[in-house]
Amino acid sequence: MFTGIVTAIGTIDSVREGGDMRLRIACPLDPAAIAIGASIACSGVCLTVVAKGGTKGDAHFDVDVSQETVSRTAKGMWAQGQRLNLEPSLKLGDELGGHIVTGHVDDVGSVLDWTPVGGSMHAIIGAPQRLAPYIAEKGSITVDGVSLTVNSVEDTDDAVRFTLNIIPHTEEVTTLGELRQGGEVNLEVDTLARYLHRMQSLRS
Structure with a gap:
């Protein structure tokens, strides 16, 4: 679950095709705070972190994007160089600054x-x-x-x-x-x- 309050802007650093797309997203987050298997909303799409690296303020994480997701989201948003709104998933006790968001694009x-x-x-x-x-x-x-x-x-x-x-x-x-x-x-x-x-x- 998310709140729709963006915490950072990421940039798609690389795109690897073949079945599902593997994206590497560069971001100003702390990799120590990103868990493998965690959910991050990327411009409204809930994606799972499958790899991470970098340093605090200059991090990156990898996600897999299925063709189903590509077909149901804004055209061109998964291209290299595209900027994405990032929001890590909501934790119990966090402030609910926006509204309840699932990360599933309608x-x-x-x-x-x-x-x-x-x-x-x-x-x-x-x-x-x-x-x-x-x-x-x-x-x-x-x-x-x-x-x-x-x-x-x-x-x-x-x-x-x-x-x-x-x-x-x-x-x-x-x-x-x-x-x-x-x-x-x-x-x-x-x-x-x-x-x-x-x-x-x-x-x-």
């Missing part, structure tokens, strides 16, 4: 608009209509592993649009500051919304 959204408003960025994200029941005004959603609050929602026949406000701090400490119109993002809906929708469907 779908891929697209950036329809990316406009500066004041000191922040105003984003409009388009998502498949099947996610509409889980996205609510002032509710939570995870975008590339970052816990954000939905400002407004607009439904259409075949899609749903929602707006976000990205403050300068979030732009600086995550990869969201690199988003541009037309880009793709990994989306995970709020876990509570998922269960409430399931309960409601059973009542119906």
Whole structure:
């Protein structure tokens, strides 16, 4: 489990193809604090650490990424040189600064608009209509592993649009500051919304 509060930005240092992809991700973490078999959310995708190395502040860890994961996540995100939002898994007693995040991507959204408003960025994200029941005004959603609050929602026949406000701090400490119109993002809906929708469907 995660909270959607990014602790570091990593960079894909190498990609080894053949069956599942083996990635080496460079990061400013302490390798002593990374356990083999531990889970790290990489831009919203829960991956398992299979190797590690380096020194404190200049570490790296390896993960395997299946073709299933590649097919269900944002296009091009697993290429060498790509930057990823990193969050180690939640430990009992840690502060829950965002919301409960599982690290399982529900779908891929697209950036329809990316406009500066004041000191922040105003984003409009388009998502498949099947996610509409889980996205609510002032509710939570995870975008590339970052816990954000939905400002407004607009439904259409075949899609749903929602707006976000990205403050300068979030732009600086995550990869969201690199988003541009037309880009793709990994989306995970709020876990509570998922269960409430399931309960409601059973009542119906």
